[in-house]
Amino acid sequence: MAHDDLDEYGRGRRARTGASELILSVGEYAYTQDITSGIIKVHTGPTVVNITGQDIPVVYEPATRLFNRSSLDEARQQSPLAPQGHYCILWNPSEDAKHPEPRDKQVAPDLLMGQRVNIPGPCTFSLWPQQSAQVLEGHHLRSNQYLLVRIYDEKQARANWNQAVIKPAQGEGEDHIVELPLDMGVGQLIVIRGDRISFYIPPTGVEVVPEYNSEYVREALTLERLEYCILIDEDGNKRYERGPQVVFPHPSEHFFEEPARNGERARAFKPIELNEIQGLHVKVIADYEEGSRKYNEGEELFLTGKDISIYFPRQEHSLISYDGKSKHFATAVPAGEARYVMNRNSGTIRMSIGPTMLLPDPREEVIVRRVLTENQCRFWYPGNQEALEYNRQLREMARRAPTTRQGVVSEGEVGRSRKLSKHGQRMEASSVSSDTPAVLADEFTRGSTYTEPRTVTLDTQFSGVPSINLWTGYAVMVISRTGERRVELGPKTILLGYDESIEVLSMSTGKPKTTDKLVRTVYLRVKNNQVSDIIKAETSDHVNVSMAISMRVNFEGDPQQWFEVENYVKFLTDHVRSLMKGKIRQISIEDFYARSEDLIREILLGVKGESSHRPGLFFKENGMRVHDVEVLSVRVGDEHIAKLLNQAQHGAVESSIALGKAERDLQMMQRMEQIQRERALSEAETARSKATLEAETISRELTLRLARITSTVKERAEQLEAQKAADAVTDEASRAALAREQLERAQALRFEQEEALLRLKALEAETAAVVARFGAAQEGFSEAVLTLGNQETMVKVAEALSVQNMLGGANFVEVVGKVFEGTPFAGALEKATKKLK
Helix, strand or coil: CCHHHHHHHHHHHHHHHCCEEEEECCCEEEEEEECCCCCEEEEECCEEEEECCCEEEEEEECCCCEEEECCHHHHCEECCEECCCEEEEEECCECCCCCCCCCCEEECCCECCCCEEEEECCEECCCCCCCEEEEEECEECCCCEEEEEEECCHHHHHHHHHHCEEEECCCCCHHHCCCCCCCCCCCCEEEEECCCEEEEECCCCEEECCCCCCCCCEECEEECCCCEEEEEECCCCEEEEECCEEECCCCCEEECCEECCCCCEECCECCEECCCCEEEEEEECCCEEECCEEECCCCEEEEECCCCCEECCCCCEEEEEECCECEEECEEECCCCEEEEEECCCCCEEEEECCEEECCCCCCEEEEEECCCHHHHHHHCCCCHHHHHHHHHHHHHHHHCCCCCCCEEEHHHHHHCCCCCHHHHCCCCCCECCCCCCCCCEEEEECCCCCCCCCCCCCCCCCCCCEEEECCCEEEEEEECCCCEEEEECCEEEECCCCEEECCEEEEECCCCEEEEEEEECCEECCCEEEEEEEEEECCCCCEEEEEEEEEEEECCCHHHHHCCCCHHHHHHHHHHHHHHHHHCCCCHHHHHHCHHHHHHHHHHCCCCCCCCCCCEEECCCCEEEEEEEEEEEEECCHHHHHHHHHHHHHHHHHHHHHHHHHHHHHHHHHHHHHHHHHHHHHHHHHHHHHHHHHHHHHHHHHHHHHHHHHHHHHHHHHHHHHHHHHHHHHHHHHHHHHHHHHHHHHHHHHHHHHHHHHHHHHHHHHHHHHHHCCCCCCCHHHHHHHHHCHHHHHHHHHHCCHHHHHCCCCHHHHHHHHCCCCHHHHHHHHHHHHHC
């Protein structure tokens, strides 16, 4: 029957009988209290409890440790059940460790008040009065999880240590099972690591400490490569761990956390990446050794990418931050620019010239900016209001925030200043990155000192060393506080050292030049310089004249002498005036007025030499030479004399014009006569040229014909010679052919004779045979024989018996018959032939 059905059945039965009964099922129990004695009894199911008038149902409240009166339905309680893999924490166990028996009514035995025991499942039992129980699931651990357990009863923990339910992690042996600590004490914390134990139920005397979120299983920290974490101990010490690994804290440690961007708290952090133009300023806060080097407390280090490319913080290090920033960046110094770097210990200032990436060591060096005075700004950068205003602001910063670096302003001070104008703000880049990730080591915070910009900018108009751009034809003299002097000649860019400045020159102005209003500048034009002035003088006949001239000046020789005269304009004009006055005083006004320009050039530049060049006016004091003079105007002071001079000039001009006209008429007439003579001469010359040309033509034709005849004769002679040579060759060839033919015929005749002899011998042999065969023939035989003995006869026989005759089809008898026809041998041959037939 279901529990709800039993409740309904009990209520219905109590309503029908009017009695107080409580039906308890298996696994249920209830408390009743005797109101006369106060004894509390426990009823365990399955049973039916009859409540008499002396008993009342009660319920125990563990939180208040009180028994509260309740109804029968509320008095029924479920026995705690710990399944397999769970365990039950029982408070106030009985001394005999027994539990109420089922189907019984019992009085509670003596209990061990204030104590508790851990009972692994599977188990279920009813509780004695004043007992409470909590069923917890056994703790399953992954390899990156852990438990934090605490010893609450040292004696029980030692006695029951081996009763803990432990399952080693896969691949782990018994060596990694939690061993009994030798120095165990109440309150001691122990870490149960999931990489060694995968399941754990604590024994009696040991409890699992929950986290703040009431979870018992805690998450360890899995670090990937290039990650680290910080663990803070209760004594304040820190431990740094690097990945890849699973980090388990010690019992007294906790992970350092900081808020992350997603609202969570981060426990793993990235190391600091460094390259050759980045660095970290580190202070050693505890002695340690690394490799063969020993680092002492208080020592400062500056680590760059050359030393270590990836920096993991360690407990012996503390990062030194400047204005809350720790990572230092190099400053880009372009070509043609430089930066001042001051040694913080000695105060000396050096100049770092670009192109380079400047990363000063913050332990000893700091980049500073030079503050220029207003005069320096006006002289070095004339008309540059931006530079003037910028240096005014730097002087204001130096006044408002004085430091031990008198006269200089660090880059850090510039970065912190909020009063810089737009040209100053371009260089407010800080020396360290404001977003340096995971700089979570201990830090020292220091005040205003300069460290390099976190972002590199090439807009370095004002942040670098003062530079002077010298144009072509200009020079400046650079002087240092130690007395050294040097002259720089353009075109070039000059970078001034911190103790260097530029010599200031003064120049007279106005016409004529005076010292009433001087122009001060540092730039000296040494090529094609132009100085204008008005000179007043008096001629030998006491007439005042005024001359406006423009002199072109170059500086020559040793550049150190160029700046020996402070006001070279006054020096030049004073000398030129004195020279001009002295020379003009010796000349009358008429002579001077007639050739004033040539006289002025001769006075100042000298007389032309063989090379048609004037030597010029040289000043050995400062190497200045006037190489050309332009006469702009010449005026006579007395108007009457000037008028007379003009009238005389007018008359001279009129006479000159009339004379010029007459000369031109004469020249025209002479020219016309000359043209006529030249025309006649030209015509005669033309006729002479025609005759010459005709004679030359006839001569050329005659020469051509003679050449043709000569060529024809020569050609024919050559043809005859060629024919003779050809005939000679032909004759020689004919002779050779005749000789060959004679040799061939002689050879053929010799062959025929030999062949005839052979045939003759054969014929003789045949004749002998025939004679033997025809021995009967006697008549005329002797004549025949005599005939055969005739040599001519034998020749004819041989010819008749030639191969041709034989091939012609004639037989031997016919041939011989023809040969000996008409001879005495013919009769004998005929007789013999008849006999043979």
